[in-house]
Amino acid sequence: MTDVRVAGVGLTHFGSHPERTGRDLFATAALRAFDDAGVPREDVEELNYGNFMGALAEHQGHQAPLMAEAAGVDCPSTRYEEACASAGVAVREAVRTVRSGEADVVVAGGMERMTNLPTDEVTEGLAIAADDLFEVRAGVTFPGAYALMANAYFDAYGGERRDLAHIAAKNHANAVPNEYAQYRREVSVEEALDAPPVAEPLHLYDACPITDGASALVIVSEEYATEHDVDAPVAVTGTGQGTDRMALGDREHLARTPAADDAADAAYADAGVGPDDVDVAEVHDCFTIAEVLALESLDLFEPGEGIGAARNGVTTADGALPVNLSGGLKAKGHPVGATGGSQIAELTRLLRGDHPNSDRVPDAEVGVAHNAGGTVASAVVHVLEVAQ
Amino acid sequence: MSAPASNAGYDEWLDALAAGEGFALACPDGHGSLPPRRVCPECGSTALSEEPLAETGTVETYSVVHVAGPRFADDTPYVNAVADFGPVRLTGVLRGAEPDVDAVAVGDRVAVGVEERATDGEPLVVFRPADGEQAVSRPADGE
Ligand SMILES: [Zn+2]
Numbered sequence: 001m002t003d004v005r006v007a008g009v010g011l012t013h014f015g016s017h018p019e020r021t022g023r024d025l026f027a028t029a030a031l032r033a034f035d036d037a038g039v040p041r042e043d044v045e046e047l048n049y050g051n052f053m054g055a056l057a058e059h060q061g062h063q064a065p066l067m068a069e070a071a072g073v074d075c076p077s078t079r080y081e082e083a084c085a086s087a088g089v090a091v092r093e094a095v096r097t098v099r100s101g102e103a104d105v106v107v108a109g110g111m112e113r114m115t116n117l118p119t120d121e122v123t124e125g126l127a128i129a130a131d132d133l134f135e136v137r138a139g140v141t142f143p144g145a146y147a148l149m150a151n152a153y154f155d156a157y158g159g160e161r162r163d164l165a166h167i168a169a170k171n172h173a174n175a176v177p178n179e180y181a182q183y184r185r186e187v188s189v190e191e192a193l194d195a196p197p198v199a200e201p202l203h204l205y206d207a208c209p210i211t212d213g214a215s216a217l218v219i220v221s222e223e224y225a226t227e228h229d230v231d232a233p234v235a236v237t238g239t240g241q242g243t244d245r246m247a248l249g250d251r252e253h254l255a256r257t258p259a260a261d262d263a264a265d266a267a268y269a270d271a272g273v274g275p276d277d278v279d280v281a282e283v284h285d286c287f288t289i290a291e292v293l294a295l296e297s298l299d300l301f302e303p304g305e306g307i308g309a310a311r312n313g314v315t316t317a318d319g320a321l322p323v324n325l326s327g328g329l330k331a332k333g334h335p336v337g338a339t340g341g342s343q344i345a346e347l348t349r350l351l352r353g354d355h356p357n358s359d360r361v362p363d364a365e366v367g368v369a370h371n372a373g374g375t376v377a378s379a380v381v382h383v384l385e386v387a388q
Numbered sequence: 389m390s391a392p393a394s395n396a397g398y399d400e401w402l403d404a405l406a407a408g409e410g411f412a413l414a415c416p417d418g419h420g421s422l423p424p425r426r427v428c429p430e431c432g433s434t435a436l437s438e439e440p441l442a443e444t445g446t447v448e449t450y451s452v453v454h455v456a457g458p459r460f461a462d463d464t465p466y467v468n469a470v471a472d473f474g475p476v477r478l479t480g481v482l483r484g485a486e487p488d489v490d491a492v493a494v495g496d497r498v499a500v501g502v503e504e505r506a507t508d509g510e511p512l513v514v515f516r517p518a519d520g521e522q523a524v525s526r527p528a529d530g531e
Binding site for chain 2: 201
């Protein structure tokens, strides 16, 4: 089996860019990725593109050929949709394609344009990641669904809003030096606690913002990198995916995410590493409680222990296991269909040593990325390692 | 607002719930699910029968929603809850208790029926505190 390398990464600024079209955002990320990789566009054999709500936001279906054109590549292109995990599955399929020997160079990433819509329409748009008949019609919103999980967690294991506020404060602090982040300002625990409620127990600073942005990665085989003298020091050594029942109420446990358990188990086994080997993680913190659930599914903490990780200083930038040094979805931003690619781009930069927060993890060799769709009916986990 | 498009199986289920004859689907092994459904999602059995819901359900989790989409704009703030009704859990809006995190608790007993959304009059699965149960003015525990 061929080893897979990340040859280059490209991101747009994550933030409010209501006037920028999806095609312009993705082209920007893709060109930056080619520039970073030093791989010519003519060598790209496939484009895997993630997007969630382009049909609502831009009245644009069939986006993959449009994005191939925008990125200046002439190859088969496919759009992947798995709600907030769209780019995660796009990357996973790129890894599998390169491993199979079908292609040596694949571009994977995604784009979401959101702020051109009024907030209530974005709320409605995001809600469609839940079961329309039995959840959305019953009043479930995207923050509301995670609020249901947060309350179930508090009931099962304990914890309180202050624990969640520490996660918000941590991720905001991490975003300050990140040039791509939407919110490069610190938020105190007290400020987070005092913010207005969105869906209690979650308040404004428990929630990720509405974001426009794109991500792109140039994924290559190790042989291609060697032959073409491409500097690609980070390898994707593990990939895993899991699926659960669509509606939260149909899950085995309301405060756990078995789809992510499955994705993590598969990714660790694939890479031949375990949770104890992980030096740094980027996890899907669309809401503060989601970071807790992610850390527990990744086996980095036992069920019931993840809630205190930020408050106890374990997952802060100077802790033993820094989590979301990019700022996470929480502060870096969450352009839904781009997020899974962005996490891997940030982790690659952290491991290469050229991320503004790389000095927090100077000896890191193993990183893990966790990307979730909906209320984690879908999950994708990747293991990245510094190649020897 | 126009009437929602019909969804065979779901519409009949909602009508039954409105008539006080709510049901779930169950396979011979007792796994519950909601219609329309041809296969038990737990075990793959295709022998699904209609089983009545329990008279009352138990709130397993809830949230107080302050920000909602256009279809619930005039319903906010409202309590959204997931309640266990025997073969299945149902998700709905809890009415008859203050929309306050301390006015509701996990473990509260609720009845289920169908009422109208305040925003547009469309049908809505609604929980109400079960008869004889006190669901208001509970002191907050902890903190
Ligand atoms: Zn069954």
